[in-house]
Amino acid sequence: MHEFVIMKLGATVGDDFGDEDEGNIYWEIEVESKTVTFTAPEAGEYQVVCGTEGHFVAGMVGSLTVVAP
Numbered sequence: 001m002h003e004f005v006i007m008k009l010g011a012t013v014g015d016d017f018g019d020e021d022e023g024n025i026y027w028e029i030e031v032e033s034k035t036v037t038f039t040a041p042e043a044g045e046y047q048v049v050c051g052t053e054g055h056f057v058a059g060m061v062g063s064l065t066v067v068a069p
């Protein structure tokens with residue numbers, strides 16, 4: 001099981017994802033394989049991580065670019 005997490009704009013995780021990052025989460029969902037939608041608060045580059053323990057340090061981290069319509 002993975003947890004798809006979008007961090008708040010400008011917020012990034014340090015060395016590992018943990019409880020201290022909970023306040024910087026914009027949106028999260030547990031995923032296996034599904035299609036979901038969310039509304040971004042504003043355009044920008046968001047950090048996305050897997051919130052499942054150990055997965056961030058295993059490399060499950062990326063970026064999500066939101067552009068204005």
Ligand SMILES: [Cu+2]
Pocket residue numbers: 001002003050051052055060
């Ligand atoms: Cu994961």
